[in-house]
Amino acid sequence: MNNETTNSFIVQIEQKQLLLTALWPMRFEQVQQCKSWFAQSAVKAGTLAYGADRVELGLSFANESFTFCxxxxxxxxxxxxxxxxxxxxxxxxxxxxxxxEIR
Incomplete structure (x- = not known):
């Protein structure tokens, strides 16, 4: 497992996923705005879905699909x-x- 410190998350690379640990607490309402986090990156945000306690965002990067949860x-x-x-x-x-740049 590799660890890489980022300006917003500690990233652990597993077999088919990234485990992300936020470096500061984030409120659910802030995470609901996560689509805007990718506006200035090579990652393209797709469909956002959320429920009572979960947020899922489809992502596209280098012609591959991912799900941010x-x-x-x-x-x-x-x-x-x-x-x-x-x-x-x-x-x-x-x-x-x-x-x-996460605000």
Whole structure:
């Protein structure tokens, strides 16, 4: 497992996902605005869905699909590769997360 410190998350790269640990507490309402986090990056935000305690955002990076997830109950963040090709890009995607400006 690799660890990489980012300006907003500590990123752990697993087999088919990034586990993200926020460096400061984030409110559920703030995470609902996550689509805007990717506006200035190479990651394209897609469909946003959320429920009572969960946010999911479809992402596209280098022609591969990913799903960014946040669960309020556990205060957990993660990104899942939607294909084997996406899993091969997780290190590059982690670098993109390091350049996000999260407010």
């Amino acid at each position: 946040y669960e309020d109950y556990s205060e957990s963040f993660w990104v899942t590769a939607d294909s084997a090709g996406g899993a091969m890009l997780l290190s590059e995607l982690a670098k993109e997360f390091s350049s996000l």
